[in-house]
Amino acid sequence: MWADENPHATVESNFQQCFSVTVWCAVLDDQLIGPLILEGRRTGEVYFRFLQEELPRLLEDVPLNKRGRMYFQHDGAPPHSSCEVRNFLNSRFPGRWIGRGGGHNWPATSPDFSPLDYCVWGWMKELVYSVKVVTRDELLGHILDAADRIRKSQRKLRATHAVHNREAAFVVAIGGILENQL
Numbered sequence: 644m645w646a647d648e649n650p651h652a653t654v655e656s657n658f659q660q661c662f663s664v665t666v667w668c669a670v671l672d673d674q675l676i677g678p679l680i681l682e683g684r685r686t687g688e689v690y691f692r693f694l695q696e697e698l699p700r701l702l703e704d705v706p707l708n709k710r711g712r713m714y715f716q717h718d719g720a721p722p723h724s725s726c727e728v729r730n731f732l733n734s735r736f737p738g739r740w741i742g743r744g745g746g747h748n749w750p751a752t753s754p755d756f757s758p759l760d761y762c763v764w765g766w767m768k769e770l771v772y773s774v775k776v777v778t779r780d781e782l783l784g785h786i787l788d789a790a791d792r793i794r795k796s797q798r799k800l801r802a803t804h805a806v807h808n809r810e811a812a813f814v815v816a817i818g819g820i821l822e823n824q825l
Contacts, residue, residue, distance in 0.1 A: 662779040666786055667693070668763060669701070671713060675763065676701050678790045680783060687725025694731055716741040766793060 665685055668677035679697055683689060702710055715736045717723045724743040732740040741747040770789035776782045 662782070664779065664782060664786070667697075668767075668790070670763060671705060671709070674705075675790060675794050676705070678786055680786070685720070685722045687722045687728055690722040691725065691727045691731060694728065694735070712739075714739045714741055714747075719743045763793070 665681040666677070667679045667681055668675060670676070679693075679701060681689065681693060705713070713736075715732060717740075719742070722728070729744045732742070732745060738746045767786070767789045770792055771782070771785040774785070776785060
């Protein structure tokens with residue numbers, strides 16, 4: 644509140660309480676996989692355990708022939724590039740994973756090529772925070788509900804189909820911002 648003199652006023656705000664969660668999701672064709680809430684501090688060891696124990700369970704409904712051809716992509720977060728994670732991905736997705744130290748390096752700060760970044764996360768946050776979130780359990784419930792709503796939405800996840808168009812626009816923009824061109 645701005646004034647020439649002290650207004651002696653109080654402004655109530657609706658900020659989120661101090662809690663956070665780490666959410667893992669994937670997009671495969673037009674299918675949302677997850678979300679999975681990753682508990683605890685994110686380390687290479689925790690992420691490696693996720694890849695070994697949780698990822699296979701999350702991919703159970705994906706046909707085997709599709710799993711054998713899919714690429715695994717993650718960003719440049721430090722836990723994603725630990726030696727054990729890279730070794731695991733090299734054996735599980737040989738030549739088919741995208742990330743730091745992988746067969747296909749992922750450019751730093753490249754949200755324009757990640758379907759999760761340019762499609763899912765914004766949509767999910769819009770749904771999750773449409774109502775004030777007060778507790779961590781409430782936040783978790785909103786996240787799971789948002790994922791269900793995205794899965795059932797008339798607005799299908801066609802984000803992976805747009806990757807090639809986004810790549811072409813990125814070349815035209817010489818690495819610049821794409822939002823005005825798409």
